[in-house]
Structure formats: structure tokens, C-alpha cells
Amino acid sequence: MGEIALNIRAVNRPGVLRDITELTALCGINITYTHLFMEDKDHASIYMELEAVKNVEKFIENIRGFDSVLGVDECLSLHEIYGKRIIIIGGGAQVAMVAQGAIAEADRHNIRGEHISVDTIPLVGEEDLSEAVSAVGRLPRVGALVLAGSLMGGKITEAIEEIKKEHDVIVISLNMPGSVTEKADLVVTDPIQAGVMAVMAVADTAIFDIKKLGKKRF
Amino acid sequence: MGEIALNIRAVNRPGVLRDITELTALCGINITYTHLFMEDKDHASIYMELEAVKNVEKFIENIRGFDSVLGVDECLSLHEIYGKRIIIIGGGAQVAMVAQGAIAEADRHNIRGEHISVDTIPLVGEEDLSEAVSAVGRLPRVGALVLAGSLMGGKITEAIEEIKKEHDVIVISLNMPGSVTEKADLVVTDPIQAGVMAVMAVADTAIFDIKKLGKKRF
Numbered sequence: 001m002g003e004i005a006l007n008i009r010a011v012n013r014p015g016v017l018r019d020i021t022e023l024t025a026l027c028g029i030n031i032t033y034t035h036l037f038m039e040d041k042d043h044a045s046i047y048m049e050l051e052a053v054k055n056v057e058k059f060i061e062n063i064r065g066f067d068s069v070l071g072v073d074e075c076l077s078l079h080e081i082y083g084k085r086i087i088i089i090g091g092g093a094q095v096a097m098v099a100q101g102a103i104a105e106a107d108r109h110n111i112r113g114e115h116i117s118v119d120t121i122p123l124v125g126e127e128d129l130s131e132a133v134s135a136v137g138r139l140p141r142v143g144a145l146v147l148a149g150s151l152m153g154g155k156i157t158e159a160i161e162e163i164k165k166e167h168d169v170i171v172i173s174l175n176m177p178g179s180v181t182e183k184a185d186l187v188v189t190d191p192i193q194a195g196v197m198a199v200m201a202v203a204d205t206a207i208f209d210i211k212k213l214g215k216k217r218f
Numbered sequence: 219m220g221e222i223a224l225n226i227r228a229v230n231r232p233g234v235l236r237d238i239t240e241l242t243a244l245c246g247i248n249i250t251y252t253h254l255f256m257e258d259k260d261h262a263s264i265y266m267e268l269e270a271v272k273n274v275e276k277f278i279e280n281i282r283g284f285d286s287v288l289g290v291d292e293c294l295s296l297h298e299i300y301g302k303r304i305i306i307i308g309g310g311a312q313v314a315m316v317a318q319g320a321i322a323e324a325d326r327h328n329i330r331g332e333h334i335s336v337d338t339i340p341l342v343g344e345e346d347l348s349e350a351v352s353a354v355g356r357l358p359r360v361g362a363l364v365l366a367g368s369l370m371g372g373k374i375t376e377a378i379e380e381i382k383k384e385h386d387v388i389v390i391s392l393n394m395p396g397s398v399t400e401k402a403d404l405v406v407t408d409p410i411q412a413g414v415m416a417v418m419a420v421a422d423t424a425i426f427d428i429k430k431l432g433k434k435r436f
Contacts, residue, residue, distance in 0.1 A: 007356060014248055018239040025233040034235065034254045037358045039385065047356045081353045082339055092325025096318045099338070103317060107310025107340035115346075119337040120317070121300055122325035128333075135299045138225060138265045140255045167257065 002053040003032075005077040006060070008046040011068045012038060017046065019066050029053050033078075033140060043070070049077050078141065083115025085141050086198045089132050090148030092122035094174060094191050098148040101195025109203045116143075116199055130155035137167045143202030144170040146194055153178035160184070170201050170210055175217060185210055187217040220271040221250075223295040226264040226281060227288045230256060234286045235264065241280055247271050251296075251358060261288070267295050296359070301333025303359045304416045307350050308366030310340035312392060312409050316366040319413025327421045334361075334417055348373035355385045361420030362388040364412055371396035378402070388419050388428055393435060403428050405435040 010016045017036055024031055033049040053059055056074070063072050086106070088098045099120050106116040123129050129149070133156055136145050145163070147156070157179040160171055164183070172194055173184035181187045186201075188194035197218075200208040228234045235254055242249055251267040271277055274292070281290050304324070306316045317338050324334040341347050347367070351374055354363050363381070365374070375397040378389055382401070390412055391402035399405045404419075406412035415436075418426040 012248070014246055015243040017249055017252065018236070018243040021236040021239050025236040028232055030230070030232055031235055031254055032256050034252060035356070035358065036249055036252045038250050045356065075356075076349060076353070078353060078356065081349050092322050095325075096321040099317045099321060099336075100314045103314040103338055103340050104310050107313075107342075110340055110346075111342050115339070115341075117337065117339040118317075119335065120321055121333070121335040122321050122328055123333075124325075124329050128328075131294060131299050135294070135296060138253070138263065138293075138296065140253065 002056050003049070003051045004053050004056055005047070005049045005075050006063070007073045007075045008048065008063060009070045010044050010046060011070065012042050012044040013068060016044060016068045019068070020046065020063060023062055024050065027054070027059060029059070047078070081115065082117045083141065084143035084202045085117045085119050085139070086144050086146065086202065087136055087139065087142055088118065088120040088146045088148050088195070089123065089129060091124065091150060094148035094150065095120050095122045097191035098146050098195040101192035102146070102199050103195070105196040105199035109199060109205050112205050114203055114205055116203060126155050130159040133159035133163060136169065137163050142169055144172060144198040146198050147171070147173040147180050147184065148191060148194070149174065150176050151178050152176060152180040156180055157183055170198070172198050172201070186213060189218060193218065220274050221267070221269045222271050222274055223265070223267045223293050224278070224281070225291045225293045226266070228262050228264060229286045229288065230260055230262045231286060234262060237284050237286070238264065238281060242268065245272070245277060247277070265296070299333060300335045301359065302361035302420045303335045303337050303357070304362050304364065304420065305354055305357065305360055306336065306338040306364045306366050306413070307341065307347060309342065309368060312366040312368065313338050313340045315409035316364050316392070316413040319410035320364070320417050321413070323414040323417035327417065327423050330423050332421055332423055334421060344373050348377040351377035351381060354387065355381050360387055362390060362416040364416050365389070365391040365398050365402065366409060366412070367392065368394050369396050370394060370398040374398055375401055388416070390416050390419070404431060407436060411436065
């Protein structure tokens with residue numbers, strides 16, 4: 001049964017998503033991912049990934065039938081386009097270096113047909129960093145998180161513990177003072193290598209099982 | 219009236235989102251962003267940004283009342299945490315250089331209280347690249363797109379035209395052969411500077427209006 005991705009443009013008013021989700025529930029369709037956002041004051045864009053769609057054409061026709069819906073297109077899923085995400089959080093200098101390693105390695109895998117993205121945010125301060133780490137659990141398609149700083153502990157470490165408990169995310173830390181290195185799956189000194197290893201750890205075209213490395217530091 | 223962000227953990231079954239969206243519609247609450255994804259086979263995580271919430275406590279209590287809901291937390295919005303996004307798409311070598319400029323510049327703005335993310339994907343081939351450019355319109359919080367390649371035209375240029383028509387996204391291109399440079403808001407030769415300028419163009423703490431530059435090349 002069909003897994004499909006749809007892009008729906010609609011008028012922005014309460015009830016639009018209700019109408020669509022009511023229809024999916026009635027049809028026994030499971031929504032695996034949905035993402036609604038405002039295009040402007042009057043228009044919303046709803047992107048949905050659905051599974052167990054028995055009759056795709058009929059379902060799309062039904063959605064088109066809603067008054068508030070302006071258009072529906074079947075499209076590739078974000079997973080097919082942007083694939084797994086490596087998230088790099090920390091100080092600017094180090095985030096940039098880890099990103100360099102990760103992007104170069106992702107390029108090598110993507111050329112062979114994979115889709116791996118490298119997403120980053122440079123931040124300063126325990127509060128901002130711990131919030132960014134916690135929110136990784138609310139981001140889609142995350143495969144690995146790299147902590148690219150020179151001193152991380154306290155609330156950041158707590159956020160890592162929480163993320164690891166609730167989500168299937170590999171955590172790689174640069175070798176640094178602070179307690180985050182104790183909670184990371186892997187500690188790497190060279191930022192370029194940390195980025196490369198993060199991509200290798202999530203890539204399907206790499207033979208690299210981070211669990212087999214144990215708690216070694218590189 | 220309240221704008222809030224909620225993180226809802228629920229059992230994965232058809233109808234969960236329907237129940238929640240029905241409640242929001244009944245309360246006249248507008249969903250400005252929602253994002254549902256599977257945590258594992260049995261659990262879904264629903265992140266929502268809502269506006270026009272009259273009674274936040276009551277609303278959260280009502281959501282907690284649904285059988286399929288396991289927990290509800292009020293949280294910071296993804297905009298408050300990760301902020302505006304710069305998306306860099308192209309070949310690995312150049313994506314990495316543009317990212318370096320963008321991350322260093324984002325760091326300087328984020329230190330002053332902004333939140334700017336730098337998200338990248340290295341890809342090869344007109345098909346993959348044009349799909350990635352088109353899908354930028356389905357990503358949230360995008361402020362600018364940087365095309366970091368050495369030859370881009372054809373379908374990639376068509377995707378840029380489409381994005382610019384439907385979304386408020388600044389497009390910066392490296393100086394390269396191919397028609398994409400004709401459609402970009404700004405053409406920059408140095409990849410580091412392209413990254414820096416992309417961040418300056420979306421930052422609130424920068425005085426840099428890309429429209430004032432006209433169609434100059436740097």
C-alpha cells in the first residue's frame with residue numbers, strides 16, 4: 001500500500017488541517033510526517049507524508065474537494081530529497097571545521113546515490129546550547145548530533161542524556177573539558193574527522209558501526 | 219492572545235492529529251506550524267506552534283485528556299531556538315566554503331542574541347539539485363538560499379524561478395557558468411563572502427539590504 005508525499009496549498013483559516021486529518025483518519029491513513037507553515041498572512045502550505053493510502057488518486061481528489069484547498073501536488077518526500085541530517089552545534093570556529101569534514105564526506109556518499117544533509121548552528125552560552133540540543137528531538141530525520149565546542153557540561157550534558165533516552169540519535173563530541181564527553185557515543189579530537197565520522201556513522205554506503213568502537217577516544 | 223509552542227507525545231494511530239486539530243478548530247486556534255513524526259513504530263511526536271490561544275492551561279489540559287496522548291509540554295518555538303535558516307546547495311568543495319563563511323558570520327550575530335542556522339546539502343546532477351532547490355519552499359524558516367556550484371542551469375534555474383515566485387527567499391549564487399546567475403538576487407565570486415552576505419541579508423543586527431545592491435556582481 002502506498003506511501004506518498006503531498007504538498008497542499010490552502011487558505012489560512014482554523015479548520016483546514018482538521019478537515020484533512022479527519023479525511024485521513026476516516027480512510028485509515030497514517031500520517032507519518034506533516035508540516036504546516038504560513039506562506040503569507042492568507043496562505044498556508046501543508047506538506048504531508050502518508051502511509052497506507054489505498055487509493056491515491058481518489059484521496060487526492062477528495063482533498064482537492066475542500067473549499068479551503070487551493071491545490072494539491074504529489075511530490076518526493078523530504079527524506080528522498082534531503083535524507084538523513086547531521087546536526088552540528090557549538091562555537092563558530094569549530095562548527096565550521098566539523099561542517100567542512102561532514103560536507104566533504106556527505107558529498108562522497110551523495111554522489112553514490114545517498115542523501116545526507118549537514119545542518120549547523122553556532123551558539124554561545126549553556127542556556128542557548130542546551131535548548132538547541134534538546135530541540136534536536138523535535139527535528140525530523142536527524143541521524144547524528146556533533147557537539148563542536150571547547151567547554152560543554154551542566155545543562156548541555158543533561159539535554160544529551162534526555163535526547164539519547166528518547167531518540168535514536170548518535171552523539172559525537174569533540175575532545176574537550178566538561179561532562180559532555182562522558183555521555184557521547186564517540187569522542188574525536190580532530191574536528192574534520194568528527195564531521196567525517198558523523199556522516200560515516202549514518203551513511204548506508206559506509207561500513208562503520210560506532211557501537212563497535214566502544215567508548216574509545218580518537 | 220497567546221502564541222505558544224507545544225510538544226505532544228502520542229501513541230501512533232490514525233486519528234491522533236485529527237482529534238487535536240479538531241480541538242484547535244473548535245477553540246478558534248490557528249495552527250501556524252505543525253510537525254508530526256514517528257519516534258518509533260508505536261510513538262509519534264507532534265510539535266505545534268499555535269496562535270490565538272485564549273486559555274493556554276485549559277487547552278493543554280484538554281489535549282492531555284485524549285486517550286492517545288501520553289504527554290504535553292509547552293516549549294520554546296523552533297524559531298526561537300534555531301531561528302532563520304540559510305540553505306546552501308551545490309558541490310561539496312564549494313558548499314563547505316560557503317558554509318564556513320556563513321557559520322562564522324552567523325556566530326557573530328548569534329552572540330548578539332540572534333538565532334541563525336546554516337543548513338547544507340552537497341549534491342551532484344541537475345535532477346537532484348533542482349529537486350533540492352524546489353523543496354526549499356517546503357522547508358520552514360528559510361531566509362536565504364545559496365547556490366554553491368560551478369555550473370548550474372536548466373531545471374535548477376526553473377526551480378529558482380518557481381521558488382522566487384511563491385516564497386520570500388533571497389537567492390545568492392556563486393559566480394559561475396549557467397543561467398542560475400541571471401535569476402539570483404546577488405552573484406558573489408568568493409564563496410566565503412557569499413556565505414557571509416547570505417547571513418547579513420537575513421540578520422536583524424546587520425544593516426545590509428540586498429535590494430539596494432541591484433544586480434551587481436561581486
